[in-house]
Amino acid sequence: MxxxxxxxxxxxxxxxxxxxxxxxxxxxxxxxxxxxxxxxxxxxxxxxxxxxxxxxxxxxxxxxxxxxxxxxxxxxxxxxxxxxxxxxxxxxxxxxxxxxxxxxxxxxxxxxxxxxxxxxxxxxxxxxxxxxxxxxxxxxxxxxxxxxxxxxxxxxxxxxxxxxxxxxxxxxxxxxxxxxxxxxxxxxxxxxxxxxxxxxxxxxxxxxxxxxxxxxxxxxxxxxxxxxxxxxxxxxxxxxxxxxxxxxxxxxxxxxxxxxxxxxxxxxxxxxxxxxxxxxxxxxxxxxxxxxxxxxxxxxxxxxxxxxxxxxxxxxxxxxxxxxxxxxxxxxxxxxxxxxxxxxxxxxxxxxxxxxxxxxxxxxxxxxxxxxASRMIKLFGTRVNLDDIDAQLARMDVPGVAFGQDDQMRILIEAGDPETVRAALIAAFSFPPRGLLVKAVASLPRAASGKLLYGALGDAWEAAT
CATH class of the missing domain: 3.40.50.12780 (ANL, N-terminal domain)
Incomplete structure (x- = not known):
């Protein structure tokens, strides 16, 4: 051989x-x-x-x-x-x-x-x-x-x-x-x-x-x-x-x-x-x-x-x-x-x-x-796992979730200043600033069980100021 x-x-x-x-x-x-x-x-x-x-x-x-x-x-x-x-x-x-x-x-x-x-x-x-x-x-x-x-x-x-x-x-x-x-x-x-x-x-x-x-x-x-x-x-x-x-x-x-x-x-x-x-x-x-x-x-x-x-x-x-x-x-x-x-x-x-x-x-x-079928988006050509973003929010002690579409990542948070959180994420991941938006809501949409309702995140984003 x-x-x-x-x-x-x-x-x-x-x-x-x-x-x-x-x-x-x-x-x-x-x-x-x-x-x-x-x-x-x-x-x-x-x-x-x-x-x-x-x-x-x-x-x-x-x-x-x-x-x-x-x-x-x-x-x-x-x-x-x-x-x-x-x-x-x-x-x-x-x-x-x-x-x-x-x-x-x-x-x-x-x-x-x-x-x-x-x-x-x-x-x-x-x-x-x-x-x-x-x-x-x-x-x-x-x-x-x-x-x-x-x-x-x-x-x-x-x-x-x-x-x-x-x-x-x-x-x-x-x-x-x-x-x-x-x-x-x-x-x-x-x-x-x-x-x-x-x-x-x-x-x-x-x-x-x-x-x-x-x-x-x-x-x-x-x-x-x-x-x-x-x-x-x-x-x-x-x-x-x-x-x-x-x-x-x-x-x-x-x-x-x-x-x-x-x-x-x-x-x-x-x-x-x-x-x-x-x-x-x-x-x-x-x-x-x-x-x-x-x-x-x-x-x-x-x-x-x-x-x-x-x-x-x-x-x-x-x-x-x-x-x-x-x-x-x-x-x-x-x-x-x-x-x-x-x-x-x-x-x-x-x-x-x-x-x-x-x-x-x-x-x-x-x-x-x-x-x-998975939580992935492309941010100006870079593949991003949204679970990684959620994990970083947790490390920052910020209740929040990432979602969105190619070239536009959206972050909903329940606590904290949106601009401060946005700046921290850009620094942590070297994201292009134009691709990341953050809004604050009183509470994230959840089922009675406490499970996050991903399908409702879009409506929650539109309702947020």
Whole structure:
């Protein structure tokens, strides 16, 4: 029987194929090649020894992206976290999972610090941990093998037709599964990732998009709504051929507007759907279907199959009937981790994921989301577990509950000053202020049993001053 590869061998082989080709370049012009990334991986092993649990604090720089790829190509297991994650959230993650080192965006390591506990037992196949709830720093993590992320990267490269000539303009963080998938899929084909720390509202963003000859741009609904308001003529850079969107549902009229613009200007606008737990991409809407199916999530990507499951557990075959999406994919996570002990676990899911999202399929086989079965929203592209917000309110000794919809989280509280609570939540979770609203009520709607009536929260919000 052949000897099994270590967790990073398959990614090391991928990077080695591209030699001295540039892998990543940032706003300062710093350029790092694939060969240099493999040297960084070797340095990490020399500094840290074999097979460690590493936290990587990510930033929008060439050094940060290179560190991510180097760790992916090593035998270490890595959790990518946002550089501006609130200190108390980072401390909680460190205490819970006991990493052996934290690596900052410039590649410096911090082994031996008093708050770095170490000693966590890792399953031999574990390569990557991803946060399931974006900037909340939720202790619930998704566990992945290196092969799973490679499978998703290969599928993305397939349906997008990626090649080494691509120059994706990346403003999304590495710690966000969408941003990670852009890095992985382009590294797979030997493309150079043009990473930027600038946002779409800054002139430097648009200058960089043009001067660095970007071929593609990825964004969440917030980005595309902002670009529409700024003027879509900003996208008229000659080298820019592909726009991709994920991270939440783009309103159908906005999607239709981009479909019209793309068709008129010889570009591709591609909407996609995924979940962090799926590595992350699951479906895509081919551009030829966008005009007639604006707002739909499309078709399964290569290697993925999707069934719609009725409440009784049966598989729905009739068009137009909604059910929970059950996805089979080689990129599905091994399972969740809630603490360090879970990092020794094997594959709990066998490549099958119940998404918690409800969808229907039309006569063309195209899927559309109809609702959610869980308490998750997307806040400007970041997936947020509302239970995490409720838990923070409890820690603040504020009776309250979070609810709402994509890009607008609402908090009802029974005690305290709404503006004080709002400021505290923004500070704790690094939320964009425009996405969070807080109101006070005399009492939250509850049943006689004392159970919170989630269905009545909307009416209570409207009645509140």
């Amino acid at each position: 052949p000897m099994a590869m270590n967790a990073g061998s398959i990614w090391a082989d991928v990077l080695a194929r591209h030699g001295d080709r540039p892998a990543v370049r940032d706003d300062d012009g710093t350029t790092i090649s694939f060969a240099q990334i493999l040297e960084i991986a070797a340095d990490f092993t020399r500094q840290l020894g074999p097979r460690r649990l590493i936290f990587l604090r990510t930033a929008s720089s060439a050094a940060s992206v290179a560190a991510w790829l180097a760790l992916l190509a090593s035998d270490h297991a890595v959790l990518a976290i946002e550089h501006d994650l609130a200190p108390e959230r980072l401390a909680a993650l460190v205490g819970l999972y006991r990493p052996d080192a934290i690596i900052d965006p410039q590649g410096a390591t911090t082994p031996g610090r008093s708050d770095i506990l170490g000693g966590t037992t890792l399953h031999p196949d574990l390569a990557v941990l991803l946060s399931t709830s974006g900037s909340t720093g939720s202790p619930k993590l998704a566990r992945f093998t290196a092969a799973a992320l490679l499978a998703n990267a290969a599928a993305i490269a397939d349906y997008l037709g990626l090649g080494p000539y691509e120059r994706p303009f990346l403003a999304l963080p590495t710690s966000y599964s969408y941003g990670m998938s852009i890095i992985n899929s382009h590294a797979l084909v030997g493309a150079c990732i043009e990473v930027t720390a600038h946002g779409v509202m800054q002139a430097e963003f648009w200058d960089g998009l043009s001067s660095r000859a970007a071929t593609s741009l990825a964004g969440v609904p917030f980005h595309y709504d902002a670009i529409r308001r700024l003027g879509m003529d900003r996208l008229a850079t000659p080298t820019l051929t592909t726009l991709t969107q994920a991270g939440g549902k783009l309103p159908a009229p906005v999607a239709a507007r981009y479909a019209e613009w793309a068709a008129a200007n010889g570009r591709r606008f591609i909407t996609m759907y995924g979940q962090t737990e799926a590595g992350p991409r699951l479906t895509w809407l081919p551009p030829e279907h966008l005009a007639s199916h604006a707002g739909a999530i499309g078709l399964p990507i290569p290697g993925v199959s999707i069934d719609l499951i009725a409440a009784d557990g049966g598989v729905i075959t009739a068009p137009g009937v909604a059910g929970e999406m059950r996805c089979s994919s080689p990129a599905v996570m091994m399972g969740y981790a809630h603490d360090a002990a879970d990092l020794a676990r094997g594959d709990d899911l066998g490549g099958v994921l119940m998404t918690g999202d409800l969808a229907s399929r039309d006569t063309d086989g195209i899927l559309s989301i109809t609702g959610r």
